[in-house]
Amino acid sequence: MTLGPLLIGIYVFVLASFVGFEMITKVPPTLHTPLMSGANAISGITVVGAIAAATTGAPTVANILGALAIVTATINVVGGFLVTDRMLRMFGKKKKK
Amino acid sequence: MNQEVIQSTVVPVIYLLSTVLFIFGIKQLSKVRTARRGNALAAVGMLLAIIGALLELGVVDYRWIAGGMAIGTVIGLLFAIRVQMTSMPEMVALFNGFGGIASALVAASVYWALVVQRSPAGKVYEVLGTDEAITVMLSILIGGITFTGSLIALFKLQGKLKKGQPILLPARHYITFVLLVGSFAFGGLAVAATASDSVVWILALGAGSLILGVLLTIPIGGADMPVVVSLLNSYSGIAASMAGFVIGNPVLIIAGALVGAAGLILTQIMCVAMNRSLLNVLVGGFGVTDGGGGGGGSDEYTSVTSCGPEEAAMILENAESLIIIPGYGLAVAQAQHAVRELADMLKARGTKVTYGIHPVAGRMPGHMNVLLAEADVPYEELLEMDVINPEFKNTDVVLILGANDVVNPAATKDPTSPIAGMPILNAHEARSVFVVKRSLSPGYAGIKNELFEYDNTMMIFGDAKKVLQGLIGEVKDL
Numbered sequence: 127m128t129l130g131p132l133l134i135g136i137y138v139f140v141l142a143s144f145v146g147f148e149m150i151t152k153v154p155p156t157l158h159t160p161l162m163s164g165a166n167a168i169s170g171i172t173v174v175g176a177i178a179a180a181t182t183g184a185p186t187v188a189n190i191l192g193a194l195a196i197v198t199a200t201i202n203v204v205g206g207f208l209v210t211d212r213m214l215r216m217f218g219k220k221k222k223k
Numbered sequence: 224m225n226q227e228v229i230q231s232t233v234v235p236v237i238y239l240l241s242t243v244l245f246i247f248g249i250k251q252l253s254k255v256r257t258a259r260r261g262n263a264l265a266a267v268g269m270l271l272a273i274i275g276a277l278l279e280l281g282v283v284d285y286r287w288i289a290g291g292m293a294i295g296t297v298i299g300l301l302f303a304i305r306v307q308m309t310s311m312p313e314m315v316a317l318f319n320g321f322g323g324i325a326s327a328l329v330a331a332s333v334y335w336a337l338v339v340q341r342s343p344a345g346k347v348y349e350v351l352g353t354d355e356a357i358t359v360m361l362s363i364l365i366g367g368i369t370f371t372g373s374l375i376a377l378f379k380l381q382g383k384l385k386k387g388q389p390i391l392l393p394a395r396h397y398i399t400f401v402l403l404v405g406s407f408a409f410g411g412l413a414v415a416a417t418a419s420d421s422v423v424w425i426l427a428l429g430a431g432s433l434i435l436g437v438l439l440t441i442p443i444g445g446a447d448m449p450v451v452v453s454l455l456n457s458y459s460g461i462a463a464s465m466a467g468f469v470i471g472n473p474v475l476i477i478a479g480a481l482v483g484a485a486g487l488i489l490t491q492i493m494c495v496a497m498n499r500s501l502l503n504v505l506v507g508g509f510g511v512t513d514g515g516g517g518g519g520g521s522d523e524y525t526s527v528t529s530c531g532p533e534e535a536a537m538i539l540e541n542a543e544s545l546i547i548i549p550g551y552g553l554a555v556a557q558a559q560h561a562v563r564e565l566a567d568m569l570k571a572r573g574t575k576v577t578y579g580i581h582p583v584a585g586r587m588p589g590h591m592n593v594l595l596a597e598a599d600v601p602y603e604e605l606l607e608m609d610v611i612n613p614e615f616k617n618t619d620v621v622l623i624l625g626a627n628d629v630v631n632p633a634a635t636k637d638p639t640s641p642i643a644g645m646p647i648l649n650a651h652e653a654r655s656v657f658v659v660k661r662s663l664s665p666g667y668a669g670i671k672n673e674l675f676e677y678d679n680t681m682m683i684f685g686d687a688k689k690v691l692q693g694l695i696g697e698v699k700d701l
Binding site for chain 2: 131132135138139140142143144145146147149150151152153154156157158159160161162163164165166167168169170171172173174175176177178179180181182183186187188189191192193194195196197198199200201202203204205206207208209210211212213214215216217
């Protein structure tokens with residue numbers, strides 16, 4: 127049996143989905159919003175794809191689409207992680223008391 | 224080290240590290256003690272993945288990449304720093320939309336570079352390969368739906384679209400179905416067409432996906448927006464995963480799948496909390512009778528008693544136990560600090576103060592927890608619905624701050640009510656109930672709350688923060 131790249135990709139996708147399902151079984155309601163927000167920041171991983179899509183200096187359609195993808199994905203990543211941290215910082219501070 | 228070694232060994236190892244960090248990050252995000260570290264781990268994983276992507280490229284023209292990342296970082300920073308704690312749900316929805324459109328744009332860019340620019344005469348499925356061509360289409364479809372769906376959710380959360388009420392087009396199910404089938408058809412036609420002919424089909428697919436995102440979200444009521452945002456978050460993960468298939472990058476496939484699965488589970492948890500099925504939420508039109516007409520029961524209030532802060536303060540002062548039920552009104556009024564101040568004063572006088580948190584209070588699960596944590600309310604005082612419900616019978620006073628549907632007894636008493644079966648906080652069982660609310664207008668379910676007419680209920684009309692400040696002043700003077 128030889129697996130082509132698509133099949134390997136599907137294997138990886140299915141297994142990773144199971145990991146995702148298993149990880150999120152027990153979460154206290156307090157953390158639902160931060161968890162959603164943190165997971166949302168991770169979905170900004172598409173920035174990696176975007177970087178590969180804007181590799182020349184020429185103002186071609188492909189490059190412009192790629193650069194737009196970089197901007198939007200970076201907003202998702204930077205904003206997402208920071209906002210999550212801001213929320214979680216609030217849970218942290220009362221524990222010290 | 225030459226570029227070949229970097230490509231074959233260094234970059235894959237970096238990507239592997241990055242995925243491991245994502246998994247640890249999400250795992251730790253689900254426990255209170257480690258959540259902050261988990262978020263930081265995930266952020267490091269993201270940084271590694273970006274470094275990996277840059278190394279993989281080798282020497283290219285970095286100007287567009289650097290420019291794009293700089294602009295994105297500045298905008299992301301500004302949003303993250305300036306947003307109020309009360310608007311977190313809107314922020315998550317907005318970021319989510321950006322993530323979705325980014326995945327669609329990546330697919331569109333790859334398509335344009337490889338197909339339209341390089342080989343305009345070839346068939347799309349021959350140039351890209353059938354698999355990759357299909358994932359390009361799926362990426363555009365899911366990314367587009369996520370984008371406009373998130374924006375509509377954002378507007379609904381802000382109450383800008385018909386105050387968040389469902390918008391029901393005639394024959395909306397047919398329109399949506401036809402559009403979905405149409406979008407698949409456009410995608411299929413694009414895959415089979417020659418490169419230069421496929422552009423028009425891709426544009427049709429893009430437009431179809433954007434309209435679908437709107438159509439799928441507008442019939443859903445504002446109260447269900449948390450579920451929708453969570454589901455769209457799952458979609459944006461899947462869109463990223465599809466983009467991963469397009470460019471053949473495992474870190475995108477894995478991270479996207481993780482988010483897709485985690486988002487789906489979280490969505491399910493929220494639906495269970497509302498005692499509704501996901502399908503029921505998505506079909507939409509909650510609390511609105513499709514055929515027009517009044518629906519059962521009167522929407523008019525007949526016997527409502529209201530009072531001012533003085534009277535309420537006197538009863539509060541003599542209460543031995545108080546349960547505070549916060550809702551979205553608390554968030555809107557930014558009254559989280561005022562409520563803690565009042566609670567502190569009453570506690571100093573010997574009153575036992577706890578908070579009853581409904582799983583879907585506010586606009587996001589955990590929304591109230593975040594808000595009250597901001598005001599330093601001790602974590603142990605926030606009690607979940609199952610824990611607090613047996614307590615109401617033995618409680619002197621319940622203070623409801625801008626919550627409505629989650630305390631409506633109709634959910635348990637009237638089987639014909641649109642919210643029948645939804646678990647509620649049994650506030651009506653307490654000896655006296657104060658409801659702080661701006662008016663008698665219905666909540667997101669769009670129905671009357673019979674609790675407001677109960678004999679043991681007093682309304683205090685006004686903005687939650689102003690009322691609380693009034694109460695604080697009165698308690699001080701006592």
